[in-house]
Amino acid sequence: MSKYIIVGGVAGGATAAARLRRLDETAEIILFERGEDISFANCGLPYYVGDVIAERGDLLLQTPEKFRGMYNVDVRVCSEVTRVDTENRTVEVRSADGVYTENYDALLLSPGAKPLRPPIPGINHPRIATLRSVQDADRIRSLVGTGGSVVVVGGGFIGVELAENLRERGLSVTLVEAMPHILPIFDTDMISLLEDELRRHGVELALGDGVAGFEEQEDGGICVRLSSGRTVHGDFVALAIGVRPDTAFLDGSGIALGERGHILVNEYMQTNIPHVYAVGDAVLTRSAQTGKATALPLAGPANRQARLAADRMAGEARAYRGVVGTAALKVFGLTAAATGQNERALQSAGMVYGKDYRFTVIFPRHHVAYYPGAKELALKLIFRLSDGVVLGAQAIGAEGVDKRIDVLASAIGRSLTVADLEEFELSYAPPYSAAKDPVNMAGYAAENILLGRSIPLLPHELSAELAAGARLIDVRPPEEYHAGEIAGAQRIPLPRLRERLHEFDPQVPIVVCCKMGLRGYLAEQILRAHGFSVKNMVGGYTYMKMQHEERN
Amino acid sequence: MSKYIIVGGVAGGATAAARLRRLDETAEIILFERGEDISFANCGLPYYVGDVIAERGDLLLQTPEKFRGMYNVDVRVCSEVTRVDTENRTVEVRSADGVYTENYDALLLSPGAKPLRPPIPGINHPRIATLRSVQDADRIRSLVGTGGSVVVVGGGFIGVELAENLRERGLSVTLVEAMPHILPIFDTDMISLLEDELRRHGVELALGDGVAGFEEQEDGGICVRLSSGRTVHGDFVALAIGVRPDTAFLDGSGIALGERGHILVNEYMQTNIPHVYAVGDAVLTRSAQTGKATALPLAGPANRQARLAADRMAGEARAYRGVVGTAALKVFGLTAAATGQNERALQSAGMVYGKDYRFTVIFPRHHVAYYPGAKELALKLIFRLSDGVVLGAQAIGAEGVDKRIDVLASAIGRSLTVADLEEFELSYAPPYSAAKDPVNMAGYAAENILLGRSIPLLPHELSAELAAGARLIDVRPPEEYHAGEIAGAQRIPLPRLRERLHEFDPQVPIVVCCKMGLRGYLAEQILRAHGFSVKNMVGGYTYMKMQHEERN
Structure with missing residues (x-):
């Protein structure tokens, strides 16, 4: 009979315990959890703070008793594993009853990550709260009751979700982010949609400014003093500037850790020590796209890793393909989701726009425009120029965003190309999509670029083009002028273009721009067929407008 | 300069014309459309009947003038192509101005399909309407104004969408379907969810009864006299019993047609005659899964085919992979969607349940249960036993249905397996999904069956099992008993099972059943580990209840 010990009872640990039991009815399985709860809904914590989830009990997906009853797992909460002795295969446990050791045949580590609390002056003030456990959420809820304003420090997922939820509860919210923009999973070109949505709902943003x-x-x-000298004030502070793996208890265990304390594992979630496995937020996993080591504290991968680790512990083996990095969040009325690599990641890996990769941005409705309630979404699709493989996608909009990113995530997970996207046969009826789904459209637009049928110009490339003498043509129909003027452009609506070709000088390069890129593409084809040198503004005026200067 | 002629100006024809122009700015392109409108929103017609789409003009996605302006295409509406002379490469056209011929270098046929009107006595009554054009929809709208009741004949997509829309306008609606069930794209086991939804909203169903x-x-x-002798009454009748390709004008052209009049094409959408292409509802295309000839009158494939045909006509070539058969529809508060092959299709191709394929049915929430508004969906996943390839999927529920089917459609389009589904890294935040998305869950459940970890029993197989002496165990927790009694089952809640193993006779086979299949799976593992022979009811009591007898 095998004896399995699992450290950590939230996503990874609880999943692994349940899976181990299903694979091995006779094993002894002990689950140690330092906190009071196992398998609670971490991802729900911001919504409990926001009272969207009103019942605290709803967050407790499993009680130790229920879990024990279903899985015959010896669940020990309020029990902290303080040391691992990999020589003798024992763990040291500290609980209210004292300190004891427990031996194992195989050990699975799922300790998770804990909020960063860097040594900033004043950071230990009792009204500066972080959010990891249900108790932390209780604490923030109690602080909400005492105040009318909050400073949220950190513009990652938790920070933004907290900002939204606290704002929805009526607080004045200032969101501080040291980087120039929030949510680094989105590229800078897309993020204004979310930053504007936060501002529109009354969240004040202090970007590019760290906490001093x-x-x-x-x-x-x-009073939060920022690096710029500016101060912002809140009745309390929610600190969400990131997490670090909660692995200090592994010191001296011989289990190899990465620079920042992540547990190193192979594709079977095995550490460097035999019979010791690790999963979840505490491990350094691999990118499914590049094979590079990466830390990705998300619930989906944690669950997947836990299942694979349990399979391996019980004797069966399948290799983990690594993470694609798919994520979504709600920001007031918008959904934002992303998958794969963004430009930031590509560039830091040495890939160059225009040489190694390009992207398209389209603004389709989430379903046909003629059916009531159609909402526009922004969809950015990044692809490799050498072979058309889809590298990443980002989408933001009111409806249908997660659906498109999920389809694209499944494509990226299998290294599919933009041509594959064109061929996806997706479900269509007027309330759900269009005969050409946004995913198909993105595939078409990308392929046009890939095959050189369209030569894309980015907003920041325009001024150089104009300086070099290019002529900018606005091909929108007059009914779209009200959206704003395309500076420096001559207006020739597309249907008039063919009859005015004689006005163009074959020596002068042309840049065309429309509302969202499609009419521009048509104009591009007409002009190129007549021998002109022409480029099309990617995403048209809509995308151009998103690239506004920082307004803080 | 090439001269292209396109017959039919709706989905396929208009798409091909636009694509041809983008590929060839200098070509002469003539588009003939028999009706008054090009590129109108056929799929929106039922919603215009239902006044969900209130503005008639919203259905007219393009006017001939706008299309001409954008694409420089010679659009000729109210112009019917009555004959094709493939020897001399001409078409004969009848318009208000008389009859004339037009020659072509390449011809693309996109004539579509027209509603069936079989020679049933009385079928030419003026208050029996079909729905193909905007004018047809106008006609039905005028009939709505005159009456309080309607008989919809035909339970396919259009019939069901019409029934819903007419009911929403307050009419008494009877839906007549000759087959035992509506919407054959769904298997019989799933369809009760939709039939019940129709009944719940006051649509009377007359199933398994044709019109005499x-x-x-x-x-x-x-008065509609049915085959059974029963009569149903309506102030008017909407006839939606299917379509047939509108290809009579091809008689004598030498263009090869299938038995039922579909145009035969190869993977480049070429007919048997050089320079003649065909796309859309009028063609016999191929299944991407089986390679078999199939007719699938849907807008998505029509668009895709049109683009590929235009590419080929203009010199570039990519082969059409064939159709997966993805479709969705709204039925009052539910969304129903399906992709790939259903059991009916598999069985008619000679595949046998349990030998060649199996399926799982799960009932996940569309997002985590603890976030407000979680809705249950039913998801059936069919897979091949030899290799785990996903063959088909069907889903029905209030939310998140089309999203899951889209991910599964992309998987089926690339012959992925249930193991691939487990690995899809899909976007998760509490408002959108769960850490394990329903697609992942379906993959896990399917793999358990595929690998023999779970031996599934279907509701209709239960009685034989019981007759052979099996013992049926209801492992639900007592708080779930209110949903209904599992007839003939002994109740042993899962957490009590391990302590009551001594009550079981190793000689007696066991069938376990829970609410939805998951606890049953856990019970199955416990019992099998202790040496008992055990099967698990697929989808649990929830699925069992869906298999009710016809109630008409």
Whole structure:
């Protein structure tokens, strides 16, 4: 009979325990959890803070008792594993009853990650809260009751979700982010849609400004001093500047850790020590696209890894393909989702726009425009120029966003190309999509670029083009002028273009621009067929407008 | 300069014309459309009837003038191509101005399909309407104004969408279907969810009963006599019993047609005659899964085919992979969608359940249960036993249905397996999904069956099992008993199972059943580990309940 010990009872640990039991009815399985709860809904915590989830009990997906009853797992909560002795295969456990050791045949580590609390002056003030556990959420809820304003520090997923939820509860919210933009999973060109949505709902953004210190104010509130010298004030502070693996207890165990404390594992979720496995937010996993080591603290991969680790522990083997990095979040009325690599990741891996990769941006409706309630979404699709493989996608809009990213995530997970996207036969009826789904459209637009049928120009490339003498043509129909003027452009609506070709000088390069890129593409074909040198503004005026200067 | 002629200006024809122009700015392109409109929203017609789409103009996606302006295509509406002379490469056209011929270098046929009107007595009554054009929809709208009741004949997509829309307008609606069930794209086991939804909204269903004749009543209404002898009455009748390709004009052209009049094409959408192409509802295309000839009158494939045909006509070539058969529709509060092959198709191709294929049915929430508004969906996943390739999927529920089917459609289009589904990394935040998306869950459940970890029992197989002496165990927790009693089952909640193993006789086979299949799977593992012979009811009691007898 095997004896399995699992450290950590949230996503990864609980999943692994359940899977181990299903594979091995006779094994002894002990699950240690430092906190009070196992398998609670971490991802729901911001919504509990926001009272969207009103019942605390709804967050507790499993009680130790229920879990024990279903899976015959010896669940020990409030039990912290403080040391691992891989020589003797034992763990040291500290609980209310004292300290004891427990031996194992195989050990699975799923300790998770804990919020960063860097040594900033004043950071230990009691009204500066982080969010990891249900108890943390209780704490923030109690702080909400005492104040009318909050400073959320950190513009990642949790920070943004907290900002939204606290704002929805009526607080004045300032969101501080040290980087120039929030949510680095999105490229800078897309992020204004989300930053604008936050501002539109009254969240004040302080971007590109780190925290220099926290000071208590006379009224009991907190003054947050920023690097720029600016100060922002809140009755309390929610700190969400990232996490680090909770692996200090592995010191001296011989289990190899990465630079930042992540547990190193192979494709079977095995550490460097025999019979010791690790999964979840605490491990350094691999990118399914590049094979590079990466840390990705998300629930989906944690669950997948836990299942594979349990399979391997119980004798069966399948290799983990690594993470694609798919994620979604709600920002007030918008959904934002992304999958694969963004430009930031590609560029930091040395890939160059125009040489190694390009992208398209389209703005389709989430279903046919003629059916009531159609909402526009922005969809950016990044692809490799050498072979058309889809590298990444980002989408933001009110409806149908997660659906398109899910289809694209499945494509990226299998290294499919833009031509594959064209061929996807997706479900269509007027309430759901169009005969050509946005995923198909993105595939078509990308292929036009890939095959050289369309030569894309980015907004930041326009000024150089104009300086070099290019002529900018706005081919929108007059009924679209109200959206704004395309500076420096001559207006020739597309249906008039063919009859005005004589006005163009074959020596002068042309840049065409329309509302969203499609009419521009048509104009491009007409002009090129007549021998002109022409480029099309990617995403048209809509995309151009998204690239506004920082307004803080 | 090439001269292209396109016959038919709706989905396929208009798409091909636009694509041809983008590929060849100098070509002469003539588009003939018999009706008044090109590129109108056929799929929106039922919603215009239902006043969901209130503006008639919204259906007219393109006017001949706008299309001409954008694409420089010679659009000729109210112009019917009555004959094709493939020897001399001409078409004969009948318009208000008379009859003339037009020659072509290449010809693309996209004539579509027209509603069936079989020679049933009385079928030519003026209050029996079909729905193909905007004018047809106008006609039905005018009939709605005159009456309070309608008989919809035909339970396919258009019939069901019409039934819904007419019911939403307050009419008494009877839906007549000759087959035992509506919407053959769904298997019989799933369809009760949709039939119940129709009934719940007051649509009366007359299933398994064909139409024997129509008779005018004294009040001007119509009595529909059914094969069973039963009669149903309506102020008017909407006839939607299917379509046939509108290809009579090809008689004598030498263009090869199938038995039922479909144009035969190869993977480049070429007919047997050089320079003649065909796309859309009028062609016999191929299944991407089986390679077999199939007719699939859907807008998505028509568009795809049109683009490929235009590419080929203009010199570039890519082969059409064939259709997967993805479709969706709204039925009041539910969305129903399907992709790939259903059991009916598999069985008619000679495949046998349990030998060649199996399926799983799961009932996940569309997002985590703890986030408000979670809705259950039913998801059936069919897979091949030899290699785990996903063959088909069907889903029905209030939310998130089309999303899951789209991901599965992309998987089926690339012959992926249930193991691939497990690995899809799909976007997750509480408002959108769960850490394990329903697609992942379906993959896991299917793999358990595929690998023999779970031995599934179908509801209709249960009685034989019981007759052979099997013992049926209801492992639901007591709080789920209110949903209904599992007839003949002994109740042993899962957490009590391990302590009651001594009550079981190793000689007696066991069938376990829970609410939806998951606890049953856990019970199955426990019992099998202890040496018992055990099967698990697929989809649990929830699926069992869906298999009710016909109630008409």
